[in-house]
Amino acid sequence: MPAVELERHLDRYLRHLSIERGLSANTVAAYRRDLTAFLAALAARGITDAAALDADVVHGYVVSLRDRPTPLSPSSTARVISSIRGLTRFLVEENVIARDPAEALTAPKQPKRLPKALSHAQVEALLAATDGDDAVRMRDKALLELLYATGARVSEAVALDVDDLVGADGTPELIRVIGKGDKQRIVPVGSFARAAVEAYLVRARPLLAAGRRSTPALFLGARGARLSRQNAWLIIRSAAERAGITVEVSPHSLRHSFATHLLAGERMCGSCRSCSATHPSPRRSCTRT
Template sequence: MPASDLADELDRYLRHLAIERGRSPHTLAAYRRDLTRFLEALQLEGVKVPAGVTSEHVTRFARSLREGPDPLAASSVARMLSSVRGFTRFLVDEGRIPTDPAVDLVAPKQADRLPKALTIAQVEALLAATDADEPGSLRDRALLELLYATGARVSEAVALNVDDLVGVDGTADLVRLFGKGSKQRIVPVGSYARSALDAYLVRSRPLLSVRGRATPALFLGMRGARMSRQSAWLVIRAAAERAHLADELGEHGISPHSLRHSFATHLLQGGADVRVVQELLGHASVATTQIYTRVTADALRDMYVTAHPRAR
């Protein structure tokens, strides 16, 4: 097999991820950024072909991420090294190199970060901050109610089409969400979210749709096109500011996943089974969902220590 340079192999690897592994454009872009940085480091050492990559090159690259002039956070280092390991395994599988130079690479230990959920009162304040009759406010209320009612990722919500609202007797009591890898799941929509969606679809979306080209998108921007993730995030942040939640939420404030975290945490606090929450969130493994059980357990422990006379 003729030799090829590392840039060509990177393109082949990304095509493999897209076609055979079904990775999303967003994921592919992240892989390309990480691996381009790896290839640039190799080029500085004069390495341009796969056969020239050694374990020492990989080790030095990993060290540069942690100890360079602009060291990365442990989570970012772990992500980049995961990209490198996937790429070198691909080179071995394709017969480009005989052994994997990253086989002994160990990712840095990451801090155990628990998801930050809002309290029920904070969620209610956030939703109430969009309580107005203007087209934009009706849309914002429908978006936020849907995010909290379903646990959808912001990217999943803005990707919805009107036809993804499904149910019986014309009632949109279910929504069809498409998660990572285009995996589909059906999630119930509660009565508050249904009412907000009905108000938006009847009184707001028709007014927004005439401002742009015809689109099946459920959530529209002010110019009539599909709403972007960035615009949705701005809606959440603006609602948090109007609800005066900044002081309560601390320096990190609200995140795009705040309503998703709150959805999961409040379900578990209400007695929902962790495997049901796993299905609703679209997690491939229940282990990912179980981190929320720790959040609820920590909250119970804090309440116990505060309330029980012999707890302290």
């Protein structure tokens, strides 16, 4: 196979990305930066034609990214690997090389990032954004208060039935939650969430269920059926917009905020069974109040 200048084929590949695949100028520029650095490293080793590309050469370059004095982050390394794969696949498709030398490359595992916990003030604003006397707002208030007070996953909350509320005289002091692996747990419900759920059950849920087929679901959508996870996510996003919260808010944000605030409450008020006036948010961060 005759020698083929890699730089010339890089230019062809970038034109392919821009014209045939229609990628944005910024995306093409990112590919250019990664691949220019790749070819420069190969040229320093005397490798300038595609015929010399093999799995050892490509793998050696990826290893060198991790062995730098300042190693690339896993996400940056994954991006470089993606760029190299794109180029080598292009060379195979264009019959420049017979076999893809990057086919065995695997991207490093990305660290799982927890969502940033909302501040007490942001949570207060989020919950206040669901205030209202209409049935939908009362449902939204009950849902968000329950999510924050119990740390339940949104999928667990929308799967709740009315019978999963446990307490004397119909007061939802506890909820029965079915989690991952069908594992059941009993979770205490704080006073603010209890009040919101009680108000929803008495004044709002009957209106949402009126004239519809009976369902055991606790949280109902506008048509009287069980509220979906997608609609619960939209409820949270809409409340965040009304509250003027500019950071990203997701159902898991409330779960993470619950855990963060609960730990802070335990540090400040001991057993977290009774909160003092010095507690940062005595009404909410203790779920047992």
